[in-house]
Amino acid sequence: MTDNRKANDMTAGKTDASTPDLAGLSCHAGKDELQKAASAAGKSEILDRYAADYPLGPHDQPQSMCPAFGSLRVGLRMRRTATVLSGSACCVYGLTFTSHFYGARRTVGYVPFNSETLVTGKLFEDIRDAVFQLADPEKYDTVVVTNLCVPTASGVPLQLLPKEINGVRIIGIDVPGFGVPTHAEAKDVLSGAMLKYAAQEIRQGPVAAPRAGKAKLPTVTLIGEMFPADPVVIGRLLEPMGLAAGPVVPVREWRELFAAFDCAAVGAIHPFYTASIREFESAGRPIVGSAPVGHDGTAEWLAAIGKAAGVSADKIAAAQNAILPAIRGALSAKPIKGRITVSGYEGSELLVARLLVESGAEVPYVGTACPKTQWSDADRTWLEARGVAINYRASLEDDIAAVLHFKPDLAIGTTPVVQKAKELAIPSLYFTNLISARPLMGPAGAGSLADVINAAIGNKARFDRMSEFFDGVGRGPNAGVWEDVPRDRPEFRAKYQAMLAARAKAEESTAT
Numbered sequence: 001m002t003d004n005r006k007a008n009d010m011t012a013g014k015t016d017a018s019t020p021d022l023a024g025l026s027c028h029a030g031k032d033e034l035q036k037a038a039s040a041a042g043k044s045e046i047l048d049r050y051a052a053d054y055p056l057g058p059h060d061q062p063q064s065m066c067p068a069f070g071s072l073r074v075g076l077r078m079r080r081t082a083t084v085l086s087g088s089a090c091c092v093y094g095l096t097f098t099s100h101f102y103g104a105r106r107t108v109g110y111v112p113f114n115s116e117t118l119v120t121g122k123l124f125e126d127i128r129d130a131v132f133q134l135a136d137p138e139k140y141d142t143v144v145v146t147n148l149c150v151p152t153a154s155g156v157p158l159q160l161l162p163k164e165i166n167g168v169r170i171i172g173i174d175v176p177g178f179g180v181p182t183h184a185e186a187k188d189v190l191s192g193a194m195l196k197y198a199a200q201e202i203r204q205g206p207v208a209a210p211r212a213g214k215a216k217l218p219t220v221t222l223i224g225e226m227f228p229a230d231p232v233v234i235g236r237l238l239e240p241m242g243l244a245a246g247p248v249v250p251v252r253e254w255r256e257l258f259a260a261f262d263c264a265a266v267g268a269i270h271p272f273y274t275a276s277i278r279e280f281e282s283a284g285r286p287i288v289g290s291a292p293v294g295h296d297g298t299a300e301w302l303a304a305i306g307k308a309a310g311v312s313a314d315k316i317a318a319a320q321n322a323i324l325p326a327i328r329g330a331l332s333a334k335p336i337k338g339r340i341t342v343s344g345y346e347g348s349e350l351l352v353a354r355l356l357v358e359s360g361a362e363v364p365y366v367g368t369a370c371p372k373t374q375w376s377d378a379d380r381t382w383l384e385a386r387g388v389a390i391n392y393r394a395s396l397e398d399d400i401a402a403v404l405h406f407k408p409d410l411a412i413g414t415t416p417v418v419q420k421a422k423e424l425a426i427p428s429l430y431f432t433n434l435i436s437a438r439p440l441m442g443p444a445g446a447g448s449l450a451d452v453i454n455a456a457i458g459n460k461a462r463f464d465r466m467s468e469f470f471d472g473v474g475r476g477p478n479a480g481v482w483e484d485v486p487r488d489r490p491e492f493r494a495k496y497q498a499m500l501a502a503r504a505k506a507e508e509s510t511a512t
């Protein structure tokens with residue numbers, strides 16, 4: 001078959017100067033080696049696209065979970081969607097474990113490989129067979145196949161999969177850790193690919209209507225995973241302007257993609273969905289950044305959305321007047337007092353910081369693993385005008401340095417940041433589980449953070465008591481309570497380091 005011949009050509013383990021030896025390639029090969037291999041294997045176009053969509057810097061790459069978890073979760077949450085991973089067994093084990101830990105309750109398909117099937121191109125044929133077996137229109141609208149690091153680096157050509165089998169759409173994506181910086185952006189890789197596919201279907205003819213029928217009012221499509229109540233709240237905010245909340249991307253069902261395009265404007269609530277935004281822009285839909293958080297954020301967002309959707313100034317003012325006093329009331333009824341550092345990898349860090357500042361907190365630092373895009377400009381300028389330092393693509397070291405430097409009353413952050421802060425007896429809250437899992441928008445969001453944050457800040461005395469209680473029980477190798485306290489032996493480590501260095505030197509001289 002032509003497809004398979006091409007696949008064999010592209011993945012054969014050639015070892016000339018331009019093509020790395022794929023048989024020896026593993027996910028421990030290092031980012032540069034994997035990138036080189038992927039480019040040589042025909043993936044340079046997709047890697048260049050990722051480099052443009054998800055720019056790195058000022059740091060190389062934030063430390064976060066395997067990026068593929070983001071796209072995997074998007075697929076697993078969709079109705080009538082089958083998900084297949086192609087990657088090293090250890091990666092697939094970790095990703096499957098994490099999906100089930102977060103309650104996927106869905107099967108994750110896996111096409112295993114070994115060195116032989118990888119380098120001979122048989123892996124692609126195995127994937128193709130698996131997709132044909134899965135593509136049952138009774139059960140599925142879509143099959144999503146994801147290349148993880150090694151198959152991407154080896155050039156497994158998912159782009160050669162049939163676009164559709166028995167009416168089931170086939171989407172093949174590459175989500176390598178060396179090309180997609182965060183799991184947040186991987187959600188955009190899949191959402192963007194599905195939007196692109198859906199846009200082509202729309203161009204070809206009539207498409208399925210939304211499950212609940214076509215909206216009666218012009219809608220605003222929302223981009224970014226939110227607390228479930230947030231889109232409902234946004235819908236109420238939009239009503240006085242004669243608008244309604246439309247689908248939320250990432251969607252939960254394929255037909256929502258069609259409805260997402262059928263909108264008056266798009267709200268990029270999370271600012272890093274570059275590929276998805278590109279599809280909406282290609283369809284001529286206006287995009288508005290930021291979100292209706294707090295008093296100022298809601299006022300600005302309603303004005304920007306109203307303008308983008310062609311709503312009259314009177315109606316925009318009516319929408320603002322209908323809600324802003326309630327938001328101000330909610331903010332002043334539940335003030336937050338204290339210094340708070342914020343860091344996370346969800347993409348909503350700046351929005352949370354706005355809400356904290358409007359609630360009365362002092363926020364000296366916001367670190368986000370996500371990149372700087374124009375869609376967070378409004379939040380960035382608002383926060384910077386209030387003295388907040390914003391660090392895009394923040395590394396764990398930056399976030400911890402901020403905690404050490406600012407000595408906050410509360411550190412909101414990722415697991416290792418929270419762990420470090422607790423070690424320093426600083427109250428802390430995990431961003432993903434405790435902050436993202438709350439409403440942020442409109443009046444509901446205005447008071448929602450205060451209870452959990454004030455309770456956490458109020459725990460400072462308990463942290464101090466614990467520090468005092470455990471004081472003197474040691475650190476590192478001698479942490480704990482001992483009869484004979486273990487003695488650290490740095491000289492052993494130094495000896496092994498020297499032995500390793502000597503062996504590396506000997507191997508180097510043998511090789512040359």
Ligand code: SF4
Pocket residue numbers: 027066067068087088091094148149150176177178
């Ligand atoms: S797919 Fe890549 S980034 Fe993900 S766990 Fe495997 S090696 Fe790491």
